[in-house]
Amino acid sequence: MSDLAAYLAAVVLVALAAWAIAIERPGARHPIRWAGLAFVLCEGCSMALLAPGTVALSDTGADGLSVIALGDTVRTAALSFLMLLACLVNPRPARRRSPAVQAVLAVWLQVAMVLLFIAARPTLQTDGTLTAGPAGRWPLAVRVALFAAYAIWSLIELFVAVLPQARLAATGPLRWGGRLVLAAVCVGVVWTLWSYDDIVHVLRYGSVDGSEDTVSNALGAVCATLVATGSLIGKWSVTFQAAARWLRLCRCYLVMGPLWSALRTAMPQIAFPEGGRPLLAGWPAGIEFALYRRVIEIHDGRLVLRAYHHPEVASWLEQAGPSEVDTPRGVVSRRADAKTIPADADADAALVEAATIAAALENMRRGRRFTATATAEATSRKASTVSVDVIPTDLDAEVQWLSRVAWAFRRSPMIPVLLERLRAEEG
Template sequence: MSDLAAYLGAAVLVALAAWAFAVEVRGGRHPIRWAGLAFALLEGCSLALLAPGTVGLGHTGVDGLSLIALGDTVRTAALSFLMLLACLLNPRPARRRSPSGQAAVAVSVQVVMVLLFVAARPTLSADGNLVADSHGRWPLAARVALFAAYAVWALVELFIAMLPQARLAPTGPLRWSVRLILAAVCVGVVWSLWSYDDIIQVLRHGWLDGSEDTASNILGAICATLVVAGTLVGKWSVAFHATVRWVRLCRCYLVMGPLWSALHQAMPQIGFPGGGRPLLAGRPAGIEFALYRRVIEILDGRLVLRAYQHPAVTAWLAHAPPDAALVEAATIATALENMRQGRRFTGSRESGATVATAAGDAGDVGDVGLAPTDLDAEVLWLSRVAWAFRRSPLIPELLERLRAEEG
């Protein structure tokens, strides 16, 4: 279980770093992204190096002490890049440290970690534990404490730097991206503080797990998963919005279907030549073209029906709750019936005025949520009309009344 968590977390972080590197090579270089990339890559490598399975390779001839020392060095370097990332992200210039100062701190911590490891002079037991004699317990414990303190410091700096962005991010996906990374930072703090029980263990018993224990590896895997989730949510926010818009456009296209079919059946001449299958193309451009084409064909059919619209439709609906979309849908339905029967009402423009008034308010009605452009407002309006045309129980009643009146 411990090996699985360690290698899974390592694979996730290394895959994230590889993907980010490919993106950066194509899209240019940015210090913040490169610092995050370096942290993910180094942290993933350290998880793999310090996994129990890797440290246990000592029986095959691999120097276990060198593996542990290398893993700790790589992890400390990852913390240095994490500190650099925190300073680059900090919105307050007064809290930003110079790159040279960051480099000096990073090198100093690495040197002290190596010196403490040499002073402790540990040996590696058969079960993968670091064992120190009475003179080496304090340097080994100090090494663990230094690493944990440096990790908590870097994580707290990163949390402080990113916290304002959780509120100021312009979109929901970006806010969730920051929240997930903040959650990963909190897990990282717990992961770092978990090392303090090793200090007591070293001072009392003189031995230390050479690899990460099960709890540490699980915390590392959770931290890696949250980092990747936050990164992908932030990176894919544009694709997410495009997908949401595509779904909404498809919904409007399908809602308009019955109204368009009724008009097209009565007036085939309103249809443009060539169709295609835009809904199966999976591209926003395809569905946008199909939807706006459907809008134009509906409006063309509506113009043809003006000579057939009944002047009393609004009066017939006076008892119903006021709904401009229902009035327009009823006007179209009765006009289609009049066209089938060959009845014209020349000079009637009552319903046309109603349509013009309602269309002017279409941007404030409905829940489809498209961009507030004129054409999208027309889509919203016709979606409401099409919904009423198909779903309202009043329209069949009006058609029966119209047939009875003319009969």
């Protein structure tokens, strides 16, 4: 169980570092990101090296002491990168926390750890226990205490540096990511404090576990999970938002299809030449290109149809009274056989626009034009039914607006009724 926790945590951390390196743009320089990646990679490698299963390879002829020394060196380097990360994240680090000072301290710490290990002259027992040589208890105990103290210091500095970032993050996912990193720091503190009993054990019995025990590996696995989740939550949020936007644009593209097809069939001249970016290329850029081209063609068709607008469409819809209309989400429908629910301005305005386009297409097929005065009056009357709040102010709002119009153009039962009245009026 201890080996499983250690190796799983190592795989999670190394995979996180490999994924972050893979998506890094060539030539980009992000010291904070690279310091974090170095810490994650070193910590993952040290957990794999100090796992009981790895240390047990000494039974097969491997040098167990070298494996333990290498694991401790890599783990100490991970702490140095953690301290460097705290210095870089903190916008105004104190002089004692400057990156240059910490780099020098990291070198001296590595030298001290190696010298203390040599001075302790330990031997590795068959059960994985590291036993100090003659007069080696104090050097080994000082080595354990020095590492634990440096780990606690690094974690406290990182907590102090990340805490304001977690509070002031611009978006919810970034705030949650910072909180998870802070939780990982707290677990790391508990993980480090768990090793303080090793100091007493070394001084009393002259021995210490050469590998991490079950509790330490379990805490390491929890810490690795929190670090990975906190690091990825912001990226996952961006990915989910891009996926949600792509699905929304695809839905608008399909909803606008019937209206766009009707206008292109009646007026082939509004169609742009085929080609350009494929629909699924550069997700979501491909669907945006196709959708915005569809918006432009619909607007061109609406401009051509201005001479065929019937001046009485809006008044006919008012006279028709409430009716059940299928509308997309966010638009309130009205029922004639139940208590009337006031429709919102979007639904009314979209229905008027859809009915105007349908009547204009019918007039175009029959060759019926209207005078400029009648068309202007119809346009003014239609504009008076549209609230200022539903007038599109940007391209995305225009897409949503035309989607409502297209939905009403295809699904509203008022459109066939209006066209029948139009044909009856002509007859």
